[in-house]
Amino acid sequence: MKKSNVMSKKISDAITFVVLCILVLLFLVPILFIILNSFKGKLYISDNPFAFPTAETFSGFTNYANGIAKTNFFSAFGWSLFITVFSVIAIILLTSMTAYYITRVKSKLTTTIYYMFAFSMIVPFQMVMFTMSKLANTLHLNNPWGMVILYTGFGAGLSVFMFSGFVKSIPIEIEEAAMIDGCTPLQTFFGVVMPILKPTAITVAILNAMWIWNDYLLPYLVIGVSTNYKTIPVVVQYLVGSYGAKDMGAMMALLVLAIIPIVVFYLACQKYIIEGVVAGAVKG
């Protein structure tokens, strides 16, 4: 009886393993598809899209050179990185301070502020899209630093909400002890509270980085396509979104290039990313 149980467990595990292998391959098909085609001559792609490149259709890195030249890809990568990094830094620094203040100082004002942040989380971007981009243009925020300010403002809701939830769980005695020892509130915050907030800060950073890096509409509406500050999603849409004569080769290469940074980032901090999105899903 026991032996057959062990056997059947082994067999069902083997079946599960095979099924999962097949599913993983299916999941990778779209990625393999664009990689495969990015190495074919642009005129050959539509002939037999699922075939491996042959000696005749192989075009080396021509598509990559084309894609990079047409979109100025490295500049877009730079601006995407610039906007994402500085926005995330600003969000972490400013919203953690705000969350700390409104959680520790209880008044009608801070309660109102808290509810305003919570409220902003349920408002879809389309609601403020038009007025925000007009306001940003009037105030000359249509540049990368302006984007940092806008992302800080629009990302503040979720971030303040998540930090507040965590600050509540920190025993206030630690801070009081620091204050009695002569720390100013700023010293207390950066010396005592900030280190305790680190796990939440990582979660908030990852959630915001994913959103800002991939965001298309805000940079498109505020910065537009006629400047040198285009981000990766904007150049991808700019190159391939226009109907008519399309360079399929350059498009495939560009899609591959756009995915590489995400995959590298994911493989490097996989553990934090997965923990972060789970925490974000449960709280947000």
Next chain:
Amino acid sequence: MQKTLKKYFAVFTVPTLLAFCLAFVVPFLMGLYLSFCNFTTVTNAKFVGFDNYIKAFAEPDFLNAMLFTVKFAVIAIVSINIFAFALSLLLTRKIKGTNLFRTVFFMPNLIGGIILGYIWQSMINAILVKYETTLVANATFGFWGLVVLMNWQMIGYMMIIYIAGLQNVPTDLIEAAEIDGATGWQTLLKVKIPMVMPSISICLFLTLSNCFKLFDQNLALTAGAPSKKTAMMALDIYNTFYGRAGFEGVGQAKAVMFFIIVATIAITQLAATRSKEVEQ
């Protein structure tokens, strides 16, 4: 301590509040007001009452977008959650390679909507070219293309949440069921699923709100073609604002209604998860 800290209001909160007002509070209030106005730029607004709302509802495109969004959401939510839950069951059996499988399944979730949309557009067109048609020839292709794309993107995300839920089910509970002679199927229905109900409600609402707010994927995959039949609500609002001069007010009115729908979903979620927490 409160007293000392209180004096630091400006340092701790003002920078965030300024950015928040600029990016959210002011545009939100302006948007709310402008939905009752006729305008082309923000400065030449003329109050017209509920005119924009009436115009919005008279548009077949808007109603079609609403219907398309609801149909898409229902099918995507059901399929994503069934596949994700099935995968999470397979991945909690402690077999070899679990981590690698999990890594691959989750990855599409990190790729941005625009890029995802174009990957699938070229894939689907590559298949359809054999039948001498394209993705934008028929609204049905666009619909199912979007469903497949969304499944590809969100299954891994939901799977991770289900795995976390399943790992929290006490093993002695499952063992007790097995000793009592429960089959694998019975254990699943009577023990595992009731125990992961909180995860299920989180996943249902996450997929629901993500499906409703979908924009980038929709824009990149079909951009609404053919003739706006595959445009979802967010894309329809965008097209009303930026595709038709003189319709900014109608666009803003649609945006307000869109906000009310999305907010209702979110508030229901909050209420649902709150009451679940009390039960536990």
